[in-house]
Amino acid sequence: MTNGAMERADALPARGGTVFDIGYRNYTGPREGRLRARLAVYKDGVRTALGLGRGGRAKILPWLFIGVLAAIGVVMSLLAGAANRYIGRAAAQQLNLPSHADYYGIASIVLFVFAAVVAPDLLCRDRREGVLNLYLVRPLTGTDYIIARWAAFLTVLVAAAWLPQLILLTGLAMGDPSPLSYLRQHWLDIPRFLSAGAAIALYTTTLAMLTASFTTRRAYASVFLVGLFAITTPFTTALAIELGGTAGRWISMFNLTNIPVHVNDVIFNDVSQITSVAPARELSKSILVSWYFAWTLIPATILWLRYRRVAP
Amino acid sequence: MQYGNVVALNGVSFDVSEGITGLLGENGAGKSTAIKIFLGLIRPTSGAASVLGRNASVSVDVRARLGYMPEHDCLPTHVSAAEFLTHMAEVSGLPPSLARTRAADTLRHTGLFEERYRSMGGYSTGMKQRVKLSQALVHDPAFVFLDEPTAGLDPVGREEMLALVRKTHREFGISILLSSHLMADVERTCDRILVLQGGQLVQSGEVGHFTKETETVFIEVDTNRDGLVAALDRRGVQVVLDGGGLTIEGADESVYDLVRDALVEAEAPLRRMAPRRRALAELFRRDGDDADIGAAT
Numbered sequence: 151m152t153n154g155a156m157e158r159a160d161a162l163p164a165r166g167g168t169v170f171d172i173g174y175r176n177y178t179g180p181r182e183g184r185l186r187a188r189l190a191v192y193k194d195g196v197r198t199a200l201g202l203g204r205g206g207r208a209k210i211l212p213w214l215f216i217g218v219l220a221a222i223g224v225v226m227s228l229l230a231g232a233a234n235r236y237i238g239r240a241a242a243q244q245l246n247l248p249s250h251a252d253y254y255g256i257a258s259i260v261l262f263v264f265a266a267v268v269a270p271d272l273l274c275r276d277r278r279e280g281v282l283n284l285y286l287v288r289p290l291t292g293t294d295y296i297i298a299r300w301a302a303f304l305t306v307l308v309a310a311a312w313l314p315q316l317i318l319l320t321g322l323a324m325g326d327p328s329p330l331s332y333l334r335q336h337w338l339d340i341p342r343f344l345s346a347g348a349a350i351a352l353y354t355t356t357l358a359m360l361t362a363s364f365t366t367r368r369a370y371a372s373v374f375l376v377g378l379f380a381i382t383t384p385f386t387t388a389l390a391i392e393l394g395g396t397a398g399r400w401i402s403m404f405n406l407t408n409i410p411v412h413v414n415d416v417i418f419n420d421v422s423q424i425t426s427v428a429p430a431r432e433l434s435k436s437i438l439v440s441w442y443f444a445w446t447l448i449p450a451t452i453l454w455l456r457y458r459r460v461a462p
Numbered sequence: 463m464q465y466g467n468v469v470a471l472n473g474v475s476f477d478v479s480e481g482i483t484g485l486l487g488e489n490g491a492g493k494s495t496a497i498k499i500f501l502g503l504i505r506p507t508s509g510a511a512s513v514l515g516r517n518a519s520v521s522v523d524v525r526a527r528l529g530y531m532p533e534h535d536c537l538p539t540h541v542s543a544a545e546f547l548t549h550m551a552e553v554s555g556l557p558p559s560l561a562r563t564r565a566a567d568t569l570r571h572t573g574l575f576e577e578r579y580r581s582m583g584g585y586s587t588g589m590k591q592r593v594k595l596s597q598a599l600v601h602d603p604a605f606v607f608l609d610e611p612t613a614g615l616d617p618v619g620r621e622e623m624l625a626l627v628r629k630t631h632r633e634f635g636i637s638i639l640l641s642s643h644l645m646a647d648v649e650r651t652c653d654r655i656l657v658l659q660g661g662q663l664v665q666s667g668e669v670g671h672f673t674k675e676t677e678t679v680f681i682e683v684d685t686n687r688d689g690l691v692a693a694l695d696r697r698g699v700q701v702v703l704d705g706g707g708l709t710i711e712g713a714d715e716s717v718y719d720l721v722r723d724a725l726v727e728a729e730a731p732l733r734r735m736a737p738r739r740r741a742l743a744e745l746f747r748r749d750g751d752d753a754d755i756g757a758a759t
Contacts, residue, residue: 173633174567174571174633174634175567176602176634176635177556177560177564177601177602179556179557179560180556180557180560181526181554181555181556181601182555182556182557183523183526183555184522184523184555186552186553186555186556186557187552187553187554187555189552190549190552190553191553193552194549203541203545204540204541205540208540275538279535279536279537279538279539280532280534280535280536280537281536281537281538283503283530283532283534283536284530284532284536284550284553284597285553286503287501287503287525287528287530288525288526288550288553288554288555288601289522289523289525289526289553289554289555290522290525290553291522
């Protein structure tokens with residue numbers, strides 16, 4: 151400090167700091183009730199699923215899966231773009247390269263594993279750590295809680311399902327000499343992949359959440375779900391081929407991985423690569439769609455019943 | 463309230479008014495069940511419970527004005543106290559920006575302000591109990607249910623927690639129903655007391671009233687204790703022999719004159735005479751048919 155500054159400081163009156171204890175203040179702001187409570191649980195569910203606001207380790211798995219899903223979209227768009235560029239559009243179409251209709255068939259297993267690994271974290275931890283008890287003494291019912299959690303993971307999974315399709319669409323449009331004319335010709339793919347993505351996310355989220363509702367351990371739910379998909383797919387495929395005929399077609403319906411992909415095929419009016427060998431594809435569209443709804447609505451109802459009257 | 467063949471609460475009826483009310487009883491007496499019924503978490507087999515004039519199992523919105531501190535663990539280990547309380551305030555219906563402010567304010571009042579950004583997994587038992595209390599208060603409820611708030615705490619931690627409970631009512635103006643199996647906690651903290659035993663309400667009233675009722679005078683003399691007993695008996699004063707001395711139960715100020723006269727008559731040299739307030743534990747051990755209610759030290 152210079153001499154001048156020291157002199158100025160000396161000239162200032164001595165002032166001590168004062169700490170004011172403002173005491174307890176009652177809350178007089180708005181209380182937004184049940185809607186805010188639902189929104190808070192939903193928001194927390196999305197953050198948990200993506201590992202936001204958590205340490206680095208919590209982010210690894212969700213973002214790894216999202217990265218893999220996006221990478222599939224990127225590779226598909228690069229392949230299509232390269233084919234268009236080097237051999238021409240007409241010749242590229244002859245190659246039958248993977249398209250929007252094929253994406254969910256290829257990526258469905260990644261979406262299932264993503265749900266199996268991440269979705270249980272939204273329910274199991276709350277029950278294991280007792281936080282659920284604190285939710286239920288607030289303006290929130292068991293139904294509110296489970297719908298908020300279910301919707302949170304559905305949002306994440308829908309976004310994870312749509313993102314690669316949007317990348318693929320962008321890639322395909324950009325790879326075309328006339329992107330606008332490409333979009334005009336293929337605009338119908340957009341509502342198709344949006345609805346097919348929503349369908350696969352709805353089914354996968356519901357099954358994963360139902361499984362998670364039976365255990366407080368995330369690992370148990372994850373292993374069970376991965377095992378379920380890993381076992382039913384080869385088992386039903388082999389048995390369906392062995393039996394053949396009507397029995398084979400119905401056995402093939404129990405291939406849990408294929409159930410939403412059949413709906414994808416109905417939406418695109420096409421057969422994706424994964425279901426092209428499934429005998430169930432020969433069944434009528436109404437049966438395939440009804441089967442999908444049965445496998446979505448029944449687990450959803452069981453899940454709701456489990457949480458409707460949940461008590462600590 | 464019945465769980466299968468087990469009757470958890472039977473014919474229990476009571477009112478809880480403003481202030482701090484102690485719900486006292488041994489483990490399994492039905493204290494937690496009563497609290498859960500009030501909160502609307504479980505429905506009674508018959509009968510009803512209302513809080514703030516509404517049945518919380520029917521009217522979910524009333525829970526926005528209630529707080530609950532459970533006995534068991536209920537804290538996520540991977541988040542900070544500030545984040546957790548903000549979330550709990552939002553779940554109670556507060557907008558996000560105000561929820562953050564309330565969380566910080568509440569943690570300051572419960573003595574965790576400096577530690578609020580640390581992950582709760584590393585908290586001590588005392589700190590966890592404070593967070594549990596904080597989450598019950600973060601939305602400024604009108605009424606709070608505290609289930610065994612001193613569970614697992616050492617003597618210093620217990621004193622601090624009981625001081626916080628008293629502060630919650632006296633400074634924050636929040637009424638409390640405190641459940642405990644520890645007589646000392648209830649005696650030192652509460653204005654009123656409800657005693658549950660075997661699912662039934664066996665006692666209720668002001669804590670001061672109970673302790674006044676049980677005031678005793680302890681008298682010790684050097685010699686001729688029997689003569690003193692006889693002299694007191696002639697004056698209509700009932701005594702109980704207590705070790706080397708004797709006690710007079712339910713004593714008021716008039717009994718001191720009678721004791722003086724009896725001492726003179728019996729020519730018994732007085733060594734010691736002092737009023738002694740019996741602990742609530744002794745009262746309920748007598749009235750509650752030897753109820754096994756722990757008197758914590």
